Every structure is written in C-alpha cells, then in structure tokens.
Amino acid sequence: MPVPSVDGARRLFDLRGPATGVDGDLSSAYHRGVLGNAAQLCGLSDRMLEITAAYVRERKQFGVPVGSFQAVKHHLADARIGLEFARPLVYRAAATLDFVHISMAFAKAADAALVTARAALQCHGAIGYTTEYDLHLYMKRTWCLARAFGDARFHRDRVAQAIL
Numbered sequence: 001m002p003v004p005s006v007d008g009a010r011r012l013f014d015l016r017g018p019a020t021g022v023d024g025d026l027s028s029a030y031h032r033g034v035l036g037n038a039a040q041l042c043g044l045s046d047r048m049l050e051i052t053a054a055y056v057r058e059r060k061q062f063g064v065p066v067g068s069f070q071a072v073k074h075h076l077a078d079a080r081i082g083l084e085f086a087r088p089l090v091y092r093a094a095a096t097l098d099f100v101h102i103s104m105a106f107a108k109a110a111d112a113a114l115v116t117a118r119a120a121l122q123c124h125g126a127i128g129y130t131t132e133y134d135l136h137l138y139m140k141r142t143w144c145l146a147r148a149f150g151d152a153r154f155h156r157d158r159v160a161q162a163i164l
Contacts, residue, residue, distance in 0.1 A: 031102050034149045038090050038106040041113040044142045045083045048113075051135055052076060052120040066123070075119035082112030100162045103155035110146040110155075117142045 003012040053076065056066045066072055089105035117139045121128040128135045146152070 027099075030149065031097065031099050034106050034155070035090070035093050035097070035102050037145045037148055038086075038093065038102070038109040041106075041109040041142060041145055042083060042087055042090055044138050044145070045079065045086070045109075045113045045116040048116050048120040048135065048138050048142070049076065049079055049083065051138070052079075052123050056123055072123055075123060079112070079116040079119045082108075082115050086112040100159055103158040103162075106149070107152040107155040107159070110152040113142045114146055 005012045056072055056076070059066045061069075086105065086108040089101070089108050093101040093105040120135055121139060124133070124135055127133050128139070130136065
C-alpha cells in the first residue's frame with residue numbers, strides 16, 4: 001500500500017499489517033530480513049566483545065591492565081550475558097521461522113548489541129570513535145541494524161500482541 005512521501009522521487013510503502021506485522025508475499029521476506037539482522041547483531045556483539053577484551057588486556061592504567069578493574073569486568077560481563085541470552089533465541093527463530101520467535105530474537109539481539117556497543121565504547125574511550133580503530137565500524141553497523149526493520153520496542157509489541 002503506497003504511503004505519501006515528502007520526496008516525490010521516492011515511493012514509500014507501509015509493510016505493517018494487523019497480526020504478523022506484514023501482509024501478503026512480503027511476509028516471508030520481511031521475517032527473513034529481521035532474522036538475518038538478529039544474527040548479524042549477535043555476530044557484531046561477539047566481535048566487539050573480542051576486540052574490547054583484547055584491548056583492556058593490553059592497555060595499562062596505574063601500572064595494571066585496565067581489564068583488571070572491576071567496573072570494566074562488569075561492563076563486559078553484562079554484554080556477554082546479553083549475547084548469551086540472545087543467541088539461543090536466534091537459533092530457535094531460524095529453526096521455526098515463526099514471526100513471534102523472530103521478533104523475540106531480534107528484540108533480544110538488538111538490546112544485547114546496543115549494550116555491547118556502549119560497553120565497548122566506554123572501555124575503549126575516545127579511540128573507539130576514531131577511524132584508525134575498527135571498533136567504530138562495528139558500532140555504526142550495530143546502531144543501524146538495531147533499527148533497520150523496526151526497533152526492539154516494535155518487536156516486543158509484536159510479541160505481546162501475538163501472545164496476549
């Protein structure tokens with residue numbers, strides 16, 4: 001169904017429907033896209049955690065590695081826990097291809113990736129933003145993918161509508 005656009009050169013369409021979030025033939029493509037984004041967000045979280053763990057082991061503050069500080073450990077542990085809870089949901093969604101499972105997986109993966117990006121940036125400091133360090137590539141991709149097919153709130157609402 002066409003939607004009016006400010007830009008006359010662009011054609012916009014509303015893909016949301018009543019129950020599943022998408023109508024017609026686009027349903028399968030939409031769900032697979034959401035699932036693909038959830039899987040990518042898990043991979044991005046994992047990579048950002050790897051980079052950050054290596055960085056905090058190497059960087060020293062007050063003569064000891066930054067990773068030995070409890071606050072840094074807590075940030076990375078929170079990020080790892082989020083990722084470990086998101087992964088099984090993504091696997092289940094891939095196995096069932098049910099829109100409720102896909103939305104649950106995406107919501108959890110997006111939340112975990114955003115927490116990981118925030119923790120990685122805080123642990124790296126200003127170098128995380130610079131183009132000399134690859135972390136900014138993963139963070140920017142995370143920020144975009146976490147909102148590409150609807151944000152986590154949208155997908156939690158889809159799950160709530162389906163189960164209530």
